[in-house]
Amino acid sequence: MRTIGQFRLSEADALTSTVQEAAEPTPGPGQLLVRTEALGVGLGLLRMLRAQRDTRSAPVSPGGEMVGAVTAVGEGVTGYGVGDRVGGVVFDGLYAESVLALPALVSPVPEDVPAAAALALVRGGLVALGALRAGELTTGRSVLVTGAASGVGHLAVQLARAAGAERVVAAVGPTAAAEKAELLRGLGADAVVRYPDEDWGAPVDLVLGGVGDDLVQRGVDLLAPHGRLVAFSAGGGSVDAGSLLGGLKTVTGFSVGLLSRERPELLGAYREELWRFLADGRLRPVTAEFGFAELDRALALVAARANLGRVVLLP
Structure with missing residues (x-):
């Protein structure tokens, strides 16, 4: 099988890597072997490679999201069989034509x-829907x-929009802003604002904080009385507690990882809902x-914050 390794990230965030042949792994007890159809490329990979570069640490074997078909099942696995189509997360060895996965971290596709x-x-999809529900x-x-x-x-x-929001405002960075605005209005946004804009418009009832950093406080400042900000970004950020008091505003966090351990049945319901939304348009x-073999180009798009939607590798 083909696999990608020997990752190196330059100071300008340019990636070099090597596509090489490797033996297909054999699933051990409690594991699935999945022949991949699609692999995710995102900020998590960029952050990992930056950390490796800046600390000169050991070579990384990135994990992330994948979709594919089960080709072999390890001892003790129940609920999945050869030929089943699954999607989910693996912790390492993602960029390969076959990956080892844990049944608890995948679901049917x-x-x-x-x-x-x-x-x-x-x-x-789980993050987006879960954050909206948390909010x-x-x-109206x-x-x-x-x-x-x-x-x-x-x-x-x-x-x-599907949940019946009266007004949906999309906030984007300055890179490829015109293309992003056109896309988002086509997807249902009533207005598109840029992070550098001084005025983000009228107050809103809910802010979904997918960026972090200074935009968390700015999102809180935009909330109407009794409004809520849901933070789900790894970018962090801080909030002045005093800015919450006068308007009875709240800030909460959302994590798919934690919910998968504490409320797996809820995530299962969210998945079914997402597939229905997809099916009905x-x-x-x-x-x-x-x-x-284009991981370098895919990651460059992510690093430039110029991507529209999800960046995907197709083995």
Whole structure:
């Protein structure tokens, strides 16, 4: 099988890597072997490679999201068999034509869903829908989404519209802003604002914080009285507690990883809902697709914050 390794990231965030042949792994007890159809490329990979570069640490074997078909089952595995189509997360060895996966970290994928679209939903869709539910969005309320053209953000815009939001505002960075605005309005956004803009418009009831950093406080400042910000970005950020008091505002966090351990049945319900939204046309995943040997180009798009939707490798 083909695999990608020997990752090196330059000071300018340019990636070099090597496509090489390797023996196909054999699943051990409690493992699945999955022949991959689609692999995710995102900020998590960029952060990992930057950390390796800056600390000169040991070579990395990145993990992330994948979609594919089960080709072998390890001893003791129940619930999955050869030929089943699955999507989920692996912790390492992602960039290969076959990967080892744990049954608890994957879920069934409908046979009729294209691989790239499925990859966009298996985790990004859960984050978008879960964040909206954590924000208790109801019909007639307003929402602003930061990182709105990202793999999660563009799904959140559509899901907010499907949930009956009265007004959906999409916030994006300055890179490729015109293309992002056109896309997001086509997906249901009523307005598109840029991070550098001084005025983000009227207050909103809910902010989905997909970027972090200074945009967290700015999102809180935009909340209407009794409004809520849901933070789900690894970018961090801080909030002045005093800015919450006068308007009875709240800030909460959302994590798919924690929910998968504490409320797996809830994530299962979210997955079923996402596949229904996809089937009836209320959800349209947008993807930027690259060949297996084009990881450098795919990551460059992510590093430039110029991607529209989810960036995907197709082995």
